Amino acid sequence: MRNYYKPTVFLISLWPIYIIAYQLIYNKLGPEPVDRIINHFGEWTLIFILLTLSMTPLKIITNSLEWIKFRRMLGLFAFFYATIHMLSYVGLDYRFDFEPLIDDVFKKKFIFIGFSAWLLLIPLAITSSDRMVRILKKSWKKLHSLIYVVSIFGVLHFIWLSKTIFFKPLIFLIILIILLLFRINFKKFNLS
Numbered sequence: 001m002r003n004y005y006k007p008t009v010f011l012i013s014l015w016p017i018y019i020i021a022y023q024l025i026y027n028k029l030g031p032e033p034v035d036r037i038i039n040h041f042g043e044w045t046l047i048f049i050l051l052t053l054s055m056t057p058l059k060i061i062t063n064s065l066e067w068i069k070f071r072r073m074l075g076l077f078a079f080f081y082a083t084i085h086m087l088s089y090v091g092l093d094y095r096f097d098f099e100p101l102i103d104d105v106f107k108k109k110f111i112f113i114g115f116s117a118w119l120l121l122i123p124l125a126i127t128s129s130d131r132m133v134r135i136l137k138k139s140w141k142k143l144h145s146l147i148y149v150v151s152i153f154g155v156l157h158f159i160w161l162s163k164t165i166f167f168k169p170l171i172f173l174i175i176l177i178i179l180l181l182f183r184i185n186f187k188k189f190n191l192s
Contacts, residue, residue, distance in 0.1 A: 048078035110160035
């Protein structure tokens, strides 16, 4: 039965692609399809980052190592959706016109911090294999603690992007704070 867990989680993790594919095929992207696609993948990036961070607390709460087996896959999906989010923004919004894009990266704080978060995800994705864990040894854990910075940057990106509707970004912020506090608490007591 457990042999089916990873393929099942993998297929479920493709849900954001299924949603956009359906909306594209049936013309249900709404009046601003570009914004819909960009925002959709941005939100799912945050969801997968938070899911990745929740694996250790779930391991501790349930006293089961099964959760940790999904952490790498969920982290790679976070990078995958972050990359689609970024490429959608660069390709659909800016049409790969890099001059105004670079200008906006340095002028608009939400773009700067979002781009920074994506850049920080790159080394995490590159070093996610078992081979890289063996090569980097103790440095691997230090490098992968960047996920905390990425998660904070991601939530700030969403908050700063939202000019009028703060409900969703605040939900992400609350969940992130709980996950980070949980982690700090257990590290303090040397339980994780």
